[in-house]
Amino acid sequence: MANYLLEIGLEEIPAHLVTPSINQLAERVETFLKENRLAFEKLIKFSTPRRLAIFVEGLAEASEAIDEEVKGPSAKIAKDAKGNWSKAIQGFSRGQGATPDDLILNGDYYYVKKHIDGVKAEEILSKVGDEVISKMTFSTYMKWGNNDFLFVRPIQWIVSLLEDKVVAFDLLDVTANRFSRGHRFLANVEVELKNANDYAKKMLENFVLVDAEHRKAEISAQILALASENNWQVTLHKDLLEEVNNIVEYPTAFVGSFDEKYLAVPSEVLVTSMRDNQRYFEVYNQEGQLAPNFISVRNGNAEHIENVVLGNEKVLVARLEDAKFFWEEDQKLKIEDLVAKLAKVTFHAKIGSITEHMARTKEIAAKLAEIADLTAEEKRDVARSAEIYKFDLLTGMVGEFDELQGVMGEKYALLAGENANVAAAIREHYMPTSADGALPETKVGAVLAAADKIDSVLSFFNVGLIPSGSNDPYALRRAVQGLIRIIEKMNWHFDLSLFIDQFEGENHLEILDFVKARAQKLLLDEGLRYDIVDAAIEAVPFDLTALMQAARVIEKHQTHSPFKSTVENVARVINLSKKADHLVEIRLDLFENEAENGLYDTITALKKDWNVLPTELKFKSIVHKISPAISAYFENVMVMTEDETLRYNRLSVLTETVKLTRVLGDFSKIITK
Template sequence: MAKHLLIELGLEEMPAYVVTPAMEELGAKLKAFLEENRLTFTSIETFSTPRRLAVRVRDLADMQTELIEEFRGPAKRIALDDKGQFTKAAQGFVRGKGLTTDAIEFRPVKGEEYAYVTKHEAGQPAAEVLQGVTAVLKNLSFPVSMHWGSHTFEYIRPVHTLTVLLGDEALDLDFLDIHSGRVSRGHRFLGTQTEIESPDTYEDNLRDQFVIADAAERQQRIVDQIRALEKEHDIQVEIDPDLLNEVLNLVEYPTAFMGSFAPKYLDIPEEVLVTSMKNHQRYFVVRDSQGRLLPNFISVRNGDSQSIENVIKGNEKVLVARLEDGEFFWREDQKLKISDLVAKLKHVTFHEKIGSLAEHMERTKQIAAYLADKIGLTAQETQQLERAASIYKFDLLTGMVGEFDELQGIMGEKYALLAGEDQAVAQAIREHYLPLGADGELPASKLGAALALADKLDTLCSFFSVDLIPSGSNDPYALRRAAQGIVRILADFGWNLPLDRLIADLYQFNFASLTYHKEAEVLNFLLARVEKILAPAVPKDIRAAVLSGTRLLVPQMLATAAALVQAAQTKAYKSAVESLARVFNLAQKAHSLSQVDPSFFENQEEAQLFTAVVELQLGADAAENLAELFALSPLIDAFFDQTMVMVDDQAVKNNRLALLTALTDKAKQVADFSRLLTK
């Protein structure tokens, strides 16, 4: 008879960012455990709060399914000797399966008989199989772990309870020094220890102890409460998804409330207020119907509404302290001069192996000047970019950024404008940090994009030069993010700067502060980021073909990959790719570079292919390039039908290889067609 299974692990409060991933991992690993152990079920539900991870399995079979496995062994002529007795080969075969030679039967396979055995393994009761389920808990992965007590075992937080119920029965298990039962813990302040009656009553038993175990239910309760406050006070609340998920995993019994602060603080830049509320206090921002910031905030208490007035006052007091800091730094920073701050950057370390921020900025300035020429900035834009590159890190020494580091760049723009800097310069200062994440917002202006490129390129080359290269998942200096930002900016602005030429040019620069090293590694690192961008939608062979091309222009590489994906759905794709791949493969046999000499042609197919190659012009449109190359397929096929390339006459052979090489050289500007799969 099927029963429901409940497993709950009770811990000390986990960091908010850990809770949801850990809940999902527990569900996935338990599913794999049950499937591996042949225990069938209908569904798995996951639960989590800051102090618990839980999973409920619906309709878990009371017994494992029977295991029936069939194995083929040696051929009969090997399994039996000339007296008809089983050989050592046959005996070893069955021994390895835990059987005897009595289980062997012979069956014909393609004209020859082979030994077969069938192994039956009876199913074990679910309660016995579940004795091994603590391995699932033990093998959960966490970004950080800790020791406690006398344990050498590391876990995200100390474990207090383990509840394992199979139907109404509490299973007898041990995890660390915790013995399982049916006891769980309620809310830290409002609840007590409680017994879980059965898997079906789990949510209700905890709700009686002021715990909402279902994360989705808890989230909906928070949203509903915020919407009720909106309606009550005629306000608009920004429910940021990331903030909502964080708050969700900070509370077990949510109660939303609205607080306020003095309107005078609205004179502080909005970014400071929002950062103070969202990033530091986990408050939701409140606006009026026109979207203007109001002197209010929404927070969520971990508890009920009792004495909520005192909670509101406490939160208001904490927020005002942050706003006082913001107001002070805003006022004091305006007394500083940009030139003085820039001068002090020579005393601020970029990295101990690389040098100061001032030296980093000087290298960035030279790269920015190079980029200005390559991307075709006007004289005015070039001058503006030079100014931005000369000062763009100055806000790191302001009090505001020192207190609120999330505002770097943002405050740089504001202070630059207050100091009379050009709007384009100020915007570039803010945008040079973008994108902040793999899929984050990109710079909107050409100047911001150019400065971001220059800054990231020097960062990448500098860290690689001193052997601070990411390995595995370890990337403490966010170099993968920088490289991905470079690739995305090039793609977004359509700047056709060949990656190989770009990096080679940078390595020709003479900097007083640093000499770049590891050119090839930097280029490969950037190409790996291109592949990562392609990976979700582009098959592996197409990615390899595009990345092996000779024209490493990011916008065209992405467009070519998309064009190949689309072309692969057409009937003409297979024959066209195979024709071009044949050209590529034969062209590899050319041992020397030589010009094609039409006087060596022996048939019209050679001449026609030669004319087509000479006339082939590849442009910026990836789909058109592909169409032009695919259109050569009939000519290529006719050439091979009528022409033997590897003939004895060395001059004729070399001329034909030169023709194929000429076509390969042009085609490889698009992709290496020999890497494409057509089967």
């Protein structure tokens, strides 16, 4: 057993691409080794902005030798009419390095037994360049020199070491060897690796901490130590920590400060300047108030750190000066003037202005407010927020810091005397800002956010700008996913199909399919069975809250003993009901036995409170009441009788039964085998 090191040296990789790139390299190396039957014990990932490396522990000396049978032509075509071997058999034999007489007849097919010898690890690893590195894919590529080869960034060097031996291969004009490179500024020299096992230690000697997790832990420890020394509170934001970790090779955390006068600017603005624009960690005093300080991380040691601090402070102050200026100037503006100017701002060239978008949103929001059972005061707040909610797009602050859309709208709205509900809705209408982001907390904000998203989807679909494949330039998938989450959180129950039919448009069916696909993804991401999700999204009416709940309830009960028989009973009813090309008024005098009366009485009794019954109780009613009645029905009733009057009467009863069960979905799509 031996250890192997593969290191790809590069020009600096963008921070957001480092982690996915090393993960991909690890997956490709693992697949490569398994496909070549080269056993190993463990893969260890190393990464920095300048290198992607894989360390393979416990690598076998050679691939596993195997004996296998290769399937050939069938016996039917093996010989011609004279009993001679056919061309198919002869060609197969040649391809396998055998003769027809070497073949073995097993059942209806001929096979050839083959012994495949093991291959030395060194020979296999020499193909890493062509079979692993050159096949990597990225969201962003670079081309350099006169090469057609594309990679995330230009390759500067490659290390390929099996213990102390170089496993050479060429990739473009780079030959794999034993020479890595140290830190760009602290040790900008070639680093000779005499043995693969020396990698981490040798690189640390040259100011490169190659283990990303250890580097992240070191950054965290340094930041927390500085916070403790200064009696501050600090949050190690996950995404920011990941980004900082992927822009340094040798981290040194330091403290900077800024003038307290800038604390008069809203903290959200200061935090955006520090965290999003400069990759600084903001700090708070023990009372939770933002302090006029920050913690940042240098890619290097502590030498001349005072100059680094001054440089960072200078850059930050320039941004804070802009923020202070915009904050003071924006307060001189009037909301009504800004709203009026939105008529000249294009929402989309094919759709119209932002003013028109807001007017449509206001109409949708008014209808949602009724569904949400808002009070008269809340409805007035919805109307007011819908009239002004995009005004902050024309403020100087949002023009400079577009991440603060909505946030500044809330601030300026409060300063202008708008009530808290209206101001909060202006901020919350952007929520959620990511797939699993926070949702609106206020009823008014939830209504406005949902209405804004509904109009966006209706508007883009109506002009034919429908997402296809991975193409979604207007983030409509995210909008719909957010819409579903808002509707479910607020526990709104309404038929989305009927709701959108109230508005003009030609692609409403496509919209419903689009929404169903997003609901399906949300449920599948929770780990629910595909067939159960497939069944739930076909619920009628198309009540998003109900169908999401139904999928989870069905999933929860899938292992219970009555589940299989219940699904099969309901599925049988669904399939039979499809044979009714028309329905008739149900006549009780045509019932011939207690089973017919039993099913009819069961569904009639359940109908009374069915709409208000919780989803869990609906499902239990199907299991313990409807399903037994269906079983008895099929044991005693011939549905497809030749008597047309009886047949349609019975099909109409089954159709009424389906209407109840369909509220939870199409049970015929659930697999019970």
